[in-house]
Amino acid sequence: MNQNLLDLTVAIPTYNGATRLIQVLEALRQQVQTENIAWEIIIIDNNSSDQTAQIVKDYQATWTQNYPLNYYFEGQQGLAFARERAIQEAKGQWIAFLDDDNIPASDWIATAYDFGNHHPQAGAFSGQIHGEFEVKPPENFKKIAAFLAIREHGPKPFQFDPDHLRLPPGAGLVVRKQAWREAVPNTPKVVGNQGDVLARGDDYAPLLYLHKMGWEILYNPAMHINHQIPHWRLERDYLLSLARACGLATCQLRMINAKTGEKPGIIVRTIAGNLRRMIGHRLKYGEKLQSELIPAFEMEFYLGSMMSPLFYIKNTITGKGSAGQ
Incomplete structure (x- = not known):
């Protein structure tokens, strides 16, 4: 088990994300106000069949930042397993999850770390997620935007309501590693894709376990990421x-x-x-x-x-x- 050696880990689970990872890594290289934060980036390759591994290897070959970029392969398919592998490998006290289509603002790391330090009861927190659309969304799209992990809750922080399943998505979620390890089962009880049945619950399940252990789930309005939405994610089927x-x-x-x-x-x-x-x-x-x-x-x-x-x-x-x- 890794000891907490760093302040924060950015964990990026990805499946066939070679074409998307570059923008995420470039955004992370442009982070500001991180001079006093000890952090790292880890890529969790969730059984990709594209050039994901090579893309990361190429970045590592020319990586000159003072925070490391590490790569891990997780062969068991499924986001829950990729995130659990990230928890195992992360050296940060906080683990900030980004999907491979999430582009963080330049101060995302700094605002996340500052918020975590000022909220000792927080087991997890999330910020604002803005849609970046390849094509125009359908009429009245705002009514269902939350299902595509687009969340704009306004300028004031608040506590989410897990008892009524009012929770943030996994995209852009920051979790306290200690809390996760104490509360969330080591072997994920998958509330997600199973065989030929598609179900989506892997984002919320860990947060409900954190809530069960008494940790708060909070909203930090100062954190911003852009979620890239390709055209096919707005198609009817x-x-x-x-x-x-x-x-x-x-x-x-x-x-x-x-x-x-x-x-x-x-x-x-x-x-x-x-x-x-x-x-x-x-x-x-x-x-x-x-x-x-x-x-x-x-x-x-x-x-x-x-x-x-x-x-x-x-x-x-x-x-x-x-x-x-």
């Missing part, structure tokens, strides 16, 4: 599959901090509540669900959420990703 996937994780996430006696009630409320939402949504939009993307997205999310107890029960029986065990 992708967005509807994303909506369903996020919905399917709902019940598993709620079970993480639920007591045994509370679980049957959560299952009933999840099914009944989302069935009611679906009926109301159908009555409101009718045939427009076929033509208007955002209402269709919301319907798919309600449908996935309604189905999520069945997904949870199946995984509990098979032992796959049973987050509440």
